[in-house]
Amino acid sequence: MEKIKTGTWVEIEQIVLKPEERASALPEDTRKVPYVLHVSGFLLEDAALGQEARIKTVIGRELLGKVLVVNPSYTHSFGDTVPELLDIGLEESEC
Numbered sequence: 001m002e003k004i005k006t007g008t009w010v011e012i013e014q015i016v017l018k019p020e021e022r023a024s025a026l027p028e029d030t031r032k033v034p035y036v037l038h039v040s041g042f043l044l045e046d047a048a049l050g051q052e053a054r055i056k057t058v059i060g061r062e063l064l065g066k067v068l069v070v071n072p073s074y075t076h077s078f079g080d081t082v083p084e085l086l087d088i089g090l091e092e093s094e095c
Contacts, residue, residue, distance in 0.1 A: 001048035004070055010047075011040045011072040012055055012065030039063060040072050 004010065017035040024031070041055030047067050054064050 001051075003046045003048055004043060004067065006043050006046055008043050009040060009071050010043055010053075010055060010067050011038055011069040012053065012063065013038055013068050014063055014065035037063075037065070038068070039065070043067075 014037045015034045016037050019032050019034055022031050022035060039055070039057060041057040041061075041063065044054040044056055044062065047053030049067050049070070051067055052064060053067050054062055056062050
């Protein structure tokens with residue numbers, strides 16, 4: 001496996017709660033899966049994808065988790081354009 005160098009920006013997955021540790025009041029389908037945290041930071045040691053490694057986040061937290069992605073990017077959006085909202089806030093203009 002190819003090693004990812006110390007200092008590389010990565011995303012890790014950390015299991016916060018195992019299924020048996022989750023609250024009994026949760027719906028059954030939620031209770032039977034682990035509660036996971038995905039967080040990005042800089043590798044503190046060489047690692048490979050899928051391997052456990054320590055990272056340091058931009059605010060200085062050190063966390064241990066499985067390396068998922070090298071140089072993760074943001075993939076969220078605010079959804080599709082809603083044409084009815086495009087005119088909100090516009091005064092009489094040449095639009």
